Amino acid sequence: MTVIQKTKEDPIIKAPFVQEMMEATTNMWRNGWDERNGGNVSYLLKEEEIQPYLDKNQILRTIALDFPVVELANQYFIVTGSGKYFKNVIKSPNDCLGILCVTEDGNSVDLLWGLEGDAKPTSELPSHFMSHISRLKQDPNHRVIMHTHTTNVIAMTFTHELNAKSFTKTLWKMCTECIVVFPEGVAILPWMVPGTDLIGTQTAAEMAEHRLVIWPHHGIFGAGESIDDAFGLIETAEKAAQVYMLVNSHQSGMQQAITDQELIDLANAFGVIPNPSYI
Ligand code: 2HA
Ligand code: ZN
Numbered sequence: 001m002t003v004i005q006k007t008k009e010d011p012i013i014k015a016p017f018v019q020e021m022m023e024a025t026t027n028m029w030r031n032g033w034d035e036r037n038g039g040n041v042s043y044l045l046k047e048e049e050i051q052p053y054l055d056k057n058q059i060l061r062t063i064a065l066d067f068p069v070v071e072l073a074n075q076y077f078i079v080t081g082s083g084k085y086f087k088n089v090i091k092s093p094n095d096c097l098g099i100l101c102v103t104e105d106g107n108s109v110d111l112l113w114g115l116e117g118d119a120k121p122t123s124e125l126p127s128h129f130m131s132h133i134s135r136l137k138q139d140p141n142h143r144v145i146m147h148t149h150t151t152n153v154i155a156m157t158f159t160h161e162l163n164a165k166s167f168t169k170t171l172w173k174m175c176t177e178c179i180v181v182f183p184e185g186v187a188i189l190p191w192m193v194p195g196t197d198l199i200g201t202q203t204a205a206e207m208a209e210h211r212l213v214i215w216p217h218h219g220i221f222g223a224g225e226s227i228d229d230a231f232g233l234i235e236t237a238e239k240a241a242q243v244y245m246l247v248n249s250h251q252s253g254m255q256q257a258i259t260d261q262e263l264i265d266l267a268n269a270f271g272v273i274p275n276p277s278y279i
Contacts, residue, residue, distance in 0.1 A: 012053040012113060013093055017045055017078055020227045021097055022090050027231070028148050029086040033238070037083045038219070039148040040122035043227060044132060045076040045099070050112070056101060059110040063100075063120065067197050069129045070106030071136075077102075077109075079128070082120040095119065102129075126200030127221065134207040135223045142223060144230040149219040152241035157188075157216040159248065164188045165278045167214070172274075173258040174240035174247075176266065181236045183272040186212040194218060209275075212237055 012018055024041060028034045047056070056076075077100050080089070084096035098115035102108075109121065122128065128145045135142040160167055168185030172178045187206035192199040194215070203221055206213045211223040211233055220237065224230030247254050260279060267274045 025086040025089040033148040034086040042079040042128040044143045071133045072102040123195040130200040130204035131207045134204040141225045146230040150238040156241045171240040174243040180270040185275040188214045
């Protein structure tokens with residue numbers, strides 16, 4: 001039996017959460033955000049969601065973590081694989097994606113499906129897991145962490161001051177909807193080596209108060225209650241960054257802008273509370 005036939009026959013490919021991962025990674029790649037093996041997604045699953053497809057006692061292999069996540073013990077996740085190309089997820093989901101269960105002691109994950117050929121979960125698993133822990137403390141409905149190389153957000157980290165307050169205000173002013181979509185604003189980390197526990201703890205610390213954390217000259221982390229929610233948040237910030245880069249590359253520059261008072265009027269009209277340390 002060839003791998004392609006096996007993929008077609010595997011009923012879990014039709015599961016809504018696998019389809020959502022396939023669709024999201026394809027859209028992210030088509031948006032030009034996830035070149036080569038850039039980007040990673042993790043999605044917290046409920047036991048009843050995986051139960052029709054998998055036996056939780058059928059463990060394919062156990063993968064050790066170098067950072068303990070006992071807070072996530074016995075939780076299920078579907079994740080993208082380390083080194084996998086988002087371009088290829090739709091063709092080979094069982095190669096590029098994996099379903100994991102965090103062990104009771106939080107020191108490893110049991111692989112229940114996918115990541116074929118000894119593949120590993122995303123290199124950014126520390127940042128993902130620590131961010132899930134952080135967001136779940138804020139929002140019991142939290143489910144998704146998404147990291148991607150949003151082109152215009154990256155570009156903006158070269159040309160705009162790297163200050164969370166001023167960066168947020170600029171984004172809010174680039175599209176009317178922004179302050180409604182992310183009233184808490186964005187956080188910005190200093191440049192750091194990716195894939196490390198340090199960038200994970202710092203991302204997670206910022207996730208306590210924001211659902212968007214920018215990694216300068218690299219990309220963005222977004223959190224959400226669903227794939228659509230996390231994706232929608234990231235694409236709203238990316239759209240604002242695109243408008244900023246367009247306006248700033250235009251010879252006439254900015255002729256007029258949304259004022260601070262207009263931002264406050266928007267927040268009042270939509271019933272959101274903008275981050276008081278930003279405005
Ligand atoms: O290669 O995006 O941050 C995957 C990444 C690392
Ligand atoms: Zn990255």
